[in-house]
Amino acid sequence: MDQPETLSPITALLPWQQPVWDELVLRQQRTGLPHALMFTGLSGLGKHRVTLKTAHWLLCTRREAQGLSEACGECHSCRLWEAGNHPDFIVCEPQDGSRQIRIDGIRKVNEFLNQTPQISPCQVVILHPAEVLNTNSANALLKTLEEPPGESFLLLESERPAAVLPTIRSRCQSVPLALPEQALSMDWLQQQGVPAEQAEEALRHNHFAPLAALEWHRQGGAEKYQQWLGNLCHWAEQKQRLDVTIKYWKDDDLAELLSWMATLLLDLTKARSGVPEALLRETRVTNRFACATLSLTKLLALHARATSVLGEIHSGASYHNRQLLLETLLIDWQSMLTSNGS
Numbered sequence: 001m002d003q004p005e006t007l008s009p010i011t012a013l014l015p016w017q018q019p020v021w022d023e024l025v026l027r028q029q030r031t032g033l034p035h036a037l038m039f040t041g042l043s044g045l046g047k048h049r050v051t052l053k054t055a056h057w058l059l060c061t062r063r064e065a066q067g068l069s070e071a072c073g074e075c076h077s078c079r080l081w082e083a084g085n086h087p088d089f090i091v092c093e094p095q096d097g098s099r100q101i102r103i104d105g106i107r108k109v110n111e112f113l114n115q116t117p118q119i120s121p122c123q124v125v126i127l128h129p130a131e132v133l134n135t136n137s138a139n140a141l142l143k144t145l146e147e148p149p150g151e152s153f154l155l156l157e158s159e160r161p162a163a164v165l166p167t168i169r170s171r172c173q174s175v176p177l178a179l180p181e182q183a184l185s186m187d188w189l190q191q192q193g194v195p196a197e198q199a200e201e202a203l204r205h206n207h208f209a210p211l212a213a214l215e216w217h218r219q220g221g222a223e224k225y226q227q228w229l230g231n232l233c234h235w236a237e238q239k240q241r242l243d244v245t246i247k248y249w250k251d252d253d254l255a256e257l258l259s260w261m262a263t264l265l266l267d268l269t270k271a272r273s274g275v276p277e278a279l280l281r282e283t284r285v286t287n288r289f290a291c292a293t294l295s296l297t298k299l300l301a302l303h304a305r306a307t308s309v310l311g312e313i314h315s316g317a318s319y320h321n322r323q324l325l326l327e328t329l330l331i332d333w334q335s336m337l338t339s340n341g342s
């Protein structure tokens, strides 16, 4: 339970977020907003920026009287927001290295909402990501979601709404953030200093989500991915031992390794099924693997396995035997390559 260190005075929207904001403001003006909203969309679209801006706006003391479509930036509430010290606002997220939101976090939310607002006309809680609420936490939150005490708003964020418990999901109104047109993302990335060719590659590797693409570019994602792929190919071509291959990946995040593997498998499945290379994420993929001879059954099984473990990690599962998991996936990978196309 933390307040962000700096709450921006008026959080600027990213170009693709404006339609969502306009819709939200319109909804508020017409019917008022419901007490529980779930902001959904892929990672890398800036959901948290939109929920912060919403919280700031809802808390602004001049919003209602003046019919403002964003926070005024001048009232007592807005000044406290700017100072990062607003008594009517909290953020609930996984704590102490846990991947899950535990019940004590939700108890703090409930206690907070049972107080009355000190400055603003309402209290606001941002909870993210909603898919890592464990069952106990979700149960503890249900009553608050159904009958929020006083004037309060719960703003949940989720990149995998299907993984959020239905009891939670059904009590929230959805605010979906859509993927921007590729041309808009390309323009924006180039404005951030990413050259066009690299911007295009970064988008392809990140489900076309612009913020994720920017972060990937800044972290040297292309180089890391090519190193991973090179090692995988060496193993697959039996030029490198299993333990040596896995050792090369020791500093890579397990979720990232699985995500690379899952998307490469999807590319291979498409290539195996005759999808043109230009529509694949990794355009050089068919040169590196003899796609025509791959077993479709094994491709799909391996893809399902990688995505299933990835889903468990994203839903807050804290423990996987990394070494064993990577060994099994690599052995299955080689078996897929050496089978004969059924």
Ligand SMILES: [Zn+2]
Binding pocket: 060, 061, 062, 063, 071, 072, 073, 074, 075, 076, 077, 078
């Ligand atoms: Zn204000």
